[in-house]
Amino acid sequence: MHAAPSLGEFEQIVLLAILRLGDNAYGVTIGAEITACTRREPTPGALYTTLDRLEDKGLVTSRMGDATPQRGGRAKRYFVLNSKGLGAITRAQQSYRRLLEGCELPGLTYA
Amino acid sequence: MPKANIAERILALVTTGDRAASIVGDLTEGTAARGVFRFWPGVLRTAASLLWRNVAEEPGRLTELAFLSLAVYIGVELVFAGLSGLAFFRAAMASGHPLHLDSIGWKLWFAAPVLVSSLFIGRMLAHWAPRRELAACVVYAILVSIYNLVPMFGDNGAFSALVCILMVPAGAAWGRARRLRAT
Secondary structure, eight states: OOOOOOOOHHHHHHHHHHHHHGGGOSHHHHHHHHHHHHSOOOOHHHHHHHHHHHHHTTSEEEEEEEEEGGGTTEEEEEEEEOHHHHHHHHHHHHHHHHHHTTOOBTTBOOO | OHHHHHHHHHHHTTSOHHHHHHHHHHHHHHHHHHOGGGHHHHHHHHHHHHHHHHHHHSHHHHHHHHHHHHHHHHHHHHHHHHHHHHHHHHHHHHHSSOOOTTSHHHHHHHHHHHHHHHHHHHHHHHHHSTTOHHHHHHHHHHHHHHHHHSTTTOTTHHHHHHHHHHHHHHHHHHHHHHHHHHO
């Protein structure tokens, strides 16, 4: 059986942010989405190394977009989850759900 | 924007050119929202993270390259020591009195192999470890520092370590630029 790639907490956060952003997932928007949802601002170093690692694991694919003047004429690198990445994040979240079942956390209603 | 070009060159030593450009583009775009003082810390932290990742991904390969480079360095030192011995002998015979080895000329002569070999070792590392040039330079610098700590070999440890920090990455940047021009 082919072992599924294991995901760290920050890798899951980045994958979910990419999933939420759809076609507009690049460095700036991914960082902003993570900050908005987790109230934790990721450092650029952590974000870009994680994006590279996810691409090396084959969980996301990237493509270069258009260059804009506000970026000094530099192209955006857009990320998108592929089927392997979607499977990995689904399995990871299912594990969390199974762990949460039967737990009572203050302020969290589990549906 | 000159500062962005410098940042792009720094990041290009630890990742591919297009990735370096997109990261600098992101940081430039973020500067508008978060302030200009976030740009350079962002560049340096990203470069440090990517550098560490490069080292952690292939520690065995980079250590192997560092030992190979050290062997080249020692080889150059040995050849130079032999040439120096001949030069001293000829100069002493010609002048008929003892040589003053603390003169500027002799100091430059002794510094030359360390400077030149470090530059060429940097270039070799760029050839052997494409896209991991800086990581290879860091591992080599650590090994050379250890080598120079051994009293038997390290007669001028601080000088050699400083040369390593300055000249090896310069040689790597030279090798990288040459490779990019060729492609």
